[in-house]
Amino acid sequence: MATALCGRGVYEFEQLVDALQPERNMSHSPLFQVLFNHQRAIGDSVERVLEGLTVERMDWQQHTAQFDLALDTEEQGEHLRASLTYARDVYDAATIERLAGHWLNLLRAVVSEPQQRIAELALLDSAEQQRLIEHWNPSVEPQVQGPNLHQLFEAQAALQPQAVALRCADASLSYGELNAQANRLARKLRELGVGPDVRVGIATERAIPLVVGLLAILKAGGAYVPLDPQYPAERLSYMIEDSGLHLLLTQEHLLHNLPPRVGVQTLCLEHLALDAFSEQNLGNLSDADNLAYVIYTSGSTGRPKGALLSHANVTRLLSATQGQFNFGPSDVWTLFHSYAFDFSVWELFGALCTGGRLVIVPYFISREPQAFHQLLCDEQVTVLNQTPTAFRQLLPIACNSPQALALRWVIFGGEALEVSSLRPWYERFGSSQTTLVNMYGITETTVHVTFRALSPSDLDAKVQSPIGRPLADLSWYLLDSQLQPVPAGCAGELYIAGAGLARGYHGRAGLTAERFVASPFVPGERLYRSGDLARQRADGNIDYLGRIDQQVKIRGFRIELGEIEACLKQQIGVAEAVLSVHQGQLCAYVVADQTPVDPLLWREQLRAALKVDLPDYMVPSHWLLLDALPLTGNGKLDRNALPLPDTEVSQRPYRAPVGELETQLAAIWASVLGVERVGRDDNFFELGGHSLLAAQASARVELELGIELALRALFEAADLHTYAALAQAQTPADNAVRLSALESLLDEMEIN
Structure with a gap:
């Protein structure tokens, strides 16, 4: 019978179980699942041979598994007996044989190299290591290098000059018009010294001038540096200085949002006189390895770092995924994300380099699920790219709407996907018309690394964020801290190799060397260490398990x-x-x-x-x-x-909601924000709210209470009682009731 030393005495194992009454599950032991039991030599006197009588020790191996896994070892002179006992409903025989082999490998390594560091002891023999690497990467298909990004767009403009390339609200441009405008601006940029690897900043609204500017920078031979004007001035100032910009494209009404720009020439796109410049395509100056863009990601030292991506990085992404997606002129895409987030690279060039129509989603529509759903319906969008967080806001709207969607693909990226959250989608729409895809990716490896088409069968699978297999021209490795492969089924850090790897970080040679390391498996190849934990499944697919370091993803941003x-x-x-x-x-x-x-x-x-x-x-x-x-x-x-x-710490002194509507709104806020209660003076954003949670709360108000209120109302009236008064004015009450509600609001705000 097992015993345990516990605090003030020795207790039988069963006594501990009875006393602690832990929650029991499938495990055979409710306290712990894995046991190592070592016994020293008992001595030769135990076994004696007498005339006519043989005395032998009893078989000490257990035949019934008390724990999920137990390793028993016993010293016998110069020998060591060992036994693995396992629960068949937890492990299969092949897994146990593999574990035993790894343990023996470790013992052999200790004997042969007793002074070796423990972390460097070989768990896998060379033959198994090679089989594992070949299983991870059965074949890598190098992509034939073709035209640059702007040349792919120019080819589409030549094929279908009258087709609509861009739409934003009521404005649109055909491929021919977009190409002509970008050519004129590109000639102006060349006059100002833009050429290969010259970095040009762009800070505009998410609107048609943004796309014209990006294409013009590429056509001139330069690389664009996205500067979202919604970023704080200090952050923008650092990015401008660090990237070495000398030229910035923007719009006049945004100048007050931008920091001082010493030594940087600023062009306001709406004031440029470009009619004198030719609308014909320019001669190409850049090659495949020249920069296309520099996107800044968060930095652990307190400084963002600029990842350097080339034309070849992006064009090979498009060709490597074409076989799975078959994008073409009949597709309608949305530019939903900030152009400072690399998901936008896929949206922009996925559409314009394959002849599709790109619908630009203004910022406020991107944060208002009801309006965004209507846009998807009106524009008959076929390719939708979403972070899982953003899609969760859209999901209830789409599932409860009678309107039809034309979606052919919904592509997830940017953060871990909880597949079970997609159940309402499959129950409403099935899986025949729209394919949902999970794609793991990193800025430094060009947007996407893996592909995993999902199905309803994934809803009940006990896996964490399945991300599939690498794209055709990429390879991957799951390694430990010594860059050694981890055994099948074990978690390791995900390393990426292949044509998608960025050049490195701008002006950060040390950090580049730290994150882009020499491959121990293929001479001359680089590996990007992602900092992400992953595990390979038996079918070769990968499950994402989370971050190794402190790097996290919030609302899709790393x-x-x-x-x-x-x-x-x-x-x-x-x-x-x-x-x-x-x-x-x-x-x-x-x-x-x-x-x-x-x-x-x-x-x-x-x-x-x-x-x-x-x-x-x-x-x-x-x-x-x-x-x-x-x-x-x-x-x-x-x-x-x-x-x-303690979420209560963030709240103001509590005053209970007044009336039915305030009480209903408080319940919705509490559910969305994950707090115990919400008082009538509490502020939605002080309780932990942000724009995506605001969108969720606004959608629930409409779905559950039938009150249509613009998302911006929550930003303008974030206190519960103020928001309730605005909501009350939207209910089908008579004018007298509405006037009374507004007067009460004015009284509370002490406005006379």
């Missing part, structure tokens, strides 16, 4: 928590700061130099300070003031000991 921490530590009065993620929201733990007199006021000051340097998705939703950061015995930060955020 964030390194270290960048926010570095910014927080620069603020006056902050001694220490760390970030974590709780239920999909950022949480800041701050240690002050001196305890603030008013912690709530200090929190708001810190929040405002961060908004100067960081976009809103990088500003924490939850804030906790600590006396000191918890440490491990080794003096390192103990993240497991950080307290969970």
Whole structure:
């Protein structure tokens, strides 16, 4: 009978189970599942041979599995007996044989190299390692290098000059018109010195001038650097300075959002006189390896880093995926994402380089699911690219609408996908017309790395974010910290090789060398270390398991928590700061130099300070003031000991909602925000809300209460009672009731 030393005494295993009453599941042991039991030599006296009588020790191996897996070892003189006992409903025989072989490999390595570091001991023999690598990458198909991006677009313009290339609201351009406008601007840019690898900034609204500007930069031979004008001025200033820009394309009404630009020539697109320039295609100056764009991603040192991507990186992505998607002139795409997010590269050139129609989605429509759904229906969109978070906002609208969608593909990317969340879609639309696809990708490996077509059968599979297999011209490896392959079924860091790898990071040679490493398997090949954990399934497909480091994805944007921490530590009065993620929201733990007199006021000051340097998705939703950061015995930060955020801390003094409508709205907000209760004075965004949660809340108000209220109303009236008053004015009440509601609102706001 098993025993355990526990605190004040020795207890039988069964006594612990009865006393603790842990939750039982499929495991054979409700306390732990894996046991290692070693017995030293008992001695020769145990076995004796007497005349006419043989005394032997009893077989010590168990025949019934008490645990999921038990390794028993026993010393016998110079020999070691070992037995693996396993539960058949957890492991199969092949897996156990493989585990036993790996254990023997480790023992042999210890004997042959007793001074070797444990991390460098060989778990796999060379034959199994080679079989594993070949299983991961049965064949890699190099793509034949063709024309550059702008040349692919020019070919489509020549084939179908009258076809609509761009639509944005009521405006549109044909392929011929778009090509002509981009050519004129490109000639102007060449006059200003734009050529191969010259970086040109672009900061415009998500509208037709954006696409004209991007194409013109490429046609001139340059590379575009996207500068989303919604980013804080300090962040834009850093990106402009770091990228070495000397030329910036923008629009006049956005100039006040942009930081000072010493030494940078600024062109306002709407004021350029370009009629004197030819609309004919320019002679090509760039080759496949010249830069096409530089996109800045979050940096762990507090500085964003600019990933350098070439024309070849993108054109091979289009050709490597054409066999799966068969995109063409009949397809209608949306430009839904910020052009500073690399998903937009796929949207822009996936459409314009294959002859499709690109529908530009203005920012507010992209954040209002009802309006976006209507756009999908009106434009008969066939190719939709979404982060899982954004799609979750659209899902209830689409599933409850009688309107038909023309979607041929829905492509997920940017963050982990919880497949079970797609159940309402399959129940409403089935899987015959629209194929849902999960594509894992990284900026440094050109948008997409893997392809996985989903089906209803995936809904009940017990896997984490299935991402499929690599694209045809890429290869992948699951490696440990020593760049050695991990066994099948084990988690390892995902490394990517092939034609999609970026040149590196602009001006960051050390970081480039750290993240782009020499392959130990193919001479001359580079591997990009993703920092992502993954596991290979028996069928060769990959499941994404999450981040190794602190890098996370919030609302589809890749964030390194270290960048926010570095910014927080620069603020006056902050001694220490760390970030974590709780239920999909950022949480800041701050240690002050001196305890603030008013912690709530200090929190708001810190929040405002961060908004100067960081976009809103990088500003924490939850804030906790600590006396000191918890440490491990080794003096390192103990993240497991950080307290969970108390959402009540972020709330104002509680006043109960008044009336039926406020109560209903409070329940919706509490559900969306994941808080216990919402008072009538509470602010949606102070409780942890952001634009995507606002879209979800707005959609639920319409679906559950039948009240149509524009999304921007929640931004303009974020307190519950103020929002309720606006909602009340939208209900089918008579004018007197509406007037009364508005008068009450004015009284509460003390406006006379």
